Amino acid sequence: MSTEFLFRSQPYLSETQARVTSISEDGSVHLDRTIFYAQSGGQPGDQGVLLTSKGQEVPITNAIHPGDKTEIAHLPAQGDWNIKVGDKLTCKIDWERRLLLMRMHSALHLLSVAFPFPVTGGAIAPDKGRLDFDMPEVPENLDEIAVRLNEAIAENHTISEEWITEAELEANPELVKTMKVKPPMGQGRVRLIRIASGDKLIDLQPCGGTHVASTGEIGPLRLGKIQKKGKQNRRVYLHFA
Numbered sequence: 001m002s003t004e005f006l007f008r009s010q011p012y013l014s015e016t017q018a019r020v021t022s023i024s025e026d027g028s029v030h031l032d033r034t035i036f037y038a039q040s041g042g043q044p045g046d047q048g049v050l051l052t053s054k055g056q057e058v059p060i061t062n063a064i065h066p067g068d069k070t071e072i073a074h075l076p077a078q079g080d081w082n083i084k085v086g087d088k089l090t091c092k093i094d095w096e097r098r099l100l101l102m103r104m105h106s107a108l109h110l111l112s113v114a115f116p117f118p119v120t121g122g123a124i125a126p127d128k129g130r131l132d133f134d135m136p137e138v139p140e141n142l143d144e145i146a147v148r149l150n151e152a153i154a155e156n157h158t159i160s161e162e163w164i165t166e167a168e169l170e171a172n173p174e175l176v177k178t179m180k181v182k183p184p185m186g187q188g189r190v191r192l193i194r195i196a197s198g199d200k201l202i203d204l205q206p207c208g209g210t211h212v213a214s215t216g217e218i219g220p221l222r223l224g225k226i227q228k229k230g231k232q233n234r235r236v237y238l239h240f241a
Helices: 095-114 142-154 168-172
Strands: 015-023 027-029 046-049 057-065 073-076 088-093 117-125 126-133 160-163 189-197 202-208 220-228 234-240
Touching: 057 234, 088 095, 095 117, 095 126, 095 142, 095 202, 095 234, 142 220, 160 168, 168 189
Parallel strands: none
Antiparallel strands: 015 027, 015 088, 027 073, 046 057, 046 088, 057 073, 117 126, 126 234, 160 189, 189 202, 220 234
16 A cells, blocks of 8 residues: 655645554554655655554654555664554654755755756765765866855745656656666656746756755755765765855
């Protein structure tokens, strides 16, 4: 049974009701709907708690996709939680951590604009993020790039989601910036994240992650170290200022 991903259209929802649909042998809990983002695309899975009707708090240490991308498994901390199929629970995520991840994930989309090179990898953490680029040489104008990056944030562009068909994505391969990680296919449609102000497009690319509603919510950024990870691979770190 697939899970309804509430975090896609409602990324600011920090609490909701859900029903247990199954419990795996490893104790992971599957729900009919969830606000817990599952670890993928370089973004960590959400943490938080599941509250039972008897007031028991079940700490959730991570959320993952156990197989295909239509389900999410909530991984509880060790313990005898006595959760059963059919139970109604209250989901509560660690909102402060999620918001930091949303801000940084949105910031990395802007970083992919500031460094116009193919992306070979990336990772997001609450305190920093990084993208790997197919970039033979490090640009000399790093200070200028950092200024432009923060200008894009201050311009407070809208960040929104939209959907296209898989056929439309195949007809527009330039939308995919990542070289090694392709958008999940096989469900008929693909989610895009658009950063824009009116007709002024800043960025548009496939993404399943959670984002803030506008670039102004990201806050000031600073470029971190740039590491050489191969003949043409450069790793660029990004931090909140």
